[in-house]
Amino acid sequence: MKILHLLASVDPRAGGPVEGVRRSGIAMRDAGHDIEVATCDAPGDAYLATFPFAVHTFGPARSRYGYNPRLAPWLAANAKRFDAVIVHGLWQYHGFAAWKALHHSGVPYYVYVHGMLDPWFKQAYPLKHMKKWLYWPWAEYRVLRDAHTVIYTTEEERTRAHQSFWLYRAREQIVPFGAAVPALDGAPLREAFLQAVPGLRGKRIVLFLGRVHAKKGCDLLIDAFARVASRDPSLHLVIAGPDETGWGATLRSQAQAAGVAQRLSLPGMLQGDLKWGAFHASDVFVLPSHQENFGVAVAEALGCGLPTLISDKVNVWREIEADGAGMVAPDTVDGTEKSLLRWLELDDDARAAMRAQASRTFDARFRIETMVSALTTLLETRGAPAEARDTPLATMRETAQQSS
Template sequence: MKILHLLASVDPRAGGPVEGVRRSGMAMQEAGHEIEVATCDAPGEAYLAAFPFPVHSFGPVKGRYGYSPRLTPWLAANAKHFDAVVVHGLWQYHGFGTWKALRRSEVPYYVYTHGMLDPWFKEAYPLKHLKKWLYWPWADYRVLRDARAVIFTTEEERTRSRQSFWLYRAHERIVPFGTTVPELDAARVREAFLQAVPGLEGKRIVLFLGRVHAKKGCDLLIDAFARVAGRDPALHLVIAGPDETGWAPALRAQAQAAGIADRLTLPGMLQGDLKWGAFHASDVFVLPSHQENFGVAVAEALGCGLPALISDKVNVWREIDEDGAGLVASDTVDGTEKNLLRWLDLDNAARDAMRAQARRTFHSRFRIETMVGALTALLESKGVDAGDTRRAPLTSLRKTAAERG
């Protein structure tokens, strides 16, 4: 098959969806498929050359919506060269532009929502949600309605996605997400990380790795860490990742007020060996996110043998909890503290057992081969079977609302 992946941007700072396309695309190439990418990035961006597939760029865009006047005509003219088009993400023009180009085409398009329909956004940003309602009926609603399939990575994501807009129709499909963990010399990359980020030698590192964003609960982690730091003077908190909103100074001030400024490191975005070195140098991975569709870093941490202490708003929490590959609590300071305390209270044997289970969970649930097999089967299918959910039942939505009170 020849597959076109369409993203608003392939900037690695965009996080999981970009990394997911890169990893799954490479695996599909190895299986004999052809992969190309279209994006609304401006030509000439340095990261475009580093992306491992042919990239068609249609920027620069106009406004935050990412309007690109060249995208839709190009898709309409070139879609016939592809067997399938896969759109990643909502709320920007690349999805609506795809719908305009392909809604009457014989070339099917598919949509990964990547958690962007989670009702948390409605509750956390009500004014933004109202703005989305203004163009939902004529834009993204149609994008989902007419897609060959709308792809969710977990049943949790699919169920929650039905709660954001009462006007909702979709051919729903679940394709488990997966990633890869390279076979590296763990000691070498660990040392490279410790050399690049001084002051961590001999520390028991509590690692957060991801976008430094309010959604991720970094502020909860700082306060929770401050509560448990007295348990072991070797504990050290590392919050690593791109800071697109300029939140880092406030987090440093928060740590200063909590008395742990000297026990917090914010090294910025880590890539390549430094990222893997951070995993291999750490004792535990923490993600107290308020909303997380999957969390690529969760799977990567598990693959490196790191237990994952996560909130119950990370959509793979059931799998982590069921396997005992980490600990789960609420997305609050108290919940994050609870996870840390339970982990600290483990004896060495129990901690080693959890690390071993983390690797087993990665290999059994989150390997890239699992994702590629399911995605390939979906793209190669001729249509959507009769058992597919076309419309979220209104009765179930009313029941959900009643249960929430």
């Protein structure tokens, strides 16, 4: 098959969706499929040079919405070259451009929602939610309604998506997301990371790796870490990831006030061997996120044999808890502290068993091959899709009551 992925950007700082396209695309290319990508990046953006597929760029975008008048005409002119178009994400112009160009073209398009219909956003940003309602009926609603399939990565994500907008109609399917972990010797990766980030040698590293953003609960993690730090002087917190909003300065001040500034490292975004070295050098991975569709870093941590302490707002929490590959608690300081304490109280044998289970959970549930197999099966089934599903009336009433 010849497949086009459509994203707002392939900037690695955008997080999981970009990495998912990279990893799944490589696996599908290895299986004999042709992969191309279209984005609203500017042609000269540096990260394009290292992206592994042909990228058609239509930026720079004229606004945060990503509007570009050249994108929809290009899609219409080139649609017949592709067997399928996969749209990643909502709320930016590339999805609406796909609808304009493709919904009567005969070329099926699919939409990965990537958690962007989670009701947490409505609760956390009510003014933005009201703004979204202004263009939901004529834009995103149509994008989802006319897609061949709207793809969710977990049942948890699909169920929660129905709670955001009462006007909703889509043909849905769950395709588990996946991650790829390179088969490399962990020892040299660990050593390279320890040399790159001073002061970590001999420490028991508590690792957060992802976007440094308020949604991720990094502030909860700092306060929870401060509460348990006295239990082991060797504990050290690493919060690694891109900081596009400048929140890192606030987090440093918070750590200073909590008395753990000397036990916190913020090395910025880690890529390639340094990222894998961070996983292999750490003792536990923590993600107390307020909203997380899948969490590619969770899967990558598991693939490196690293237990994961996550909140119950990470949509794979049921799988982690059921397997015993980590611990789950509410997205609060108390909840995060509880998980850290439970982990600290494990004896050596129990910790080793949890590390082994982390690897088994990755192999059974989150390998990129699992995702590619399910996605390929979906794309190859180009007949009439399942009947579109409306938001249930009970959910519509509940949503209307919550909004009033």
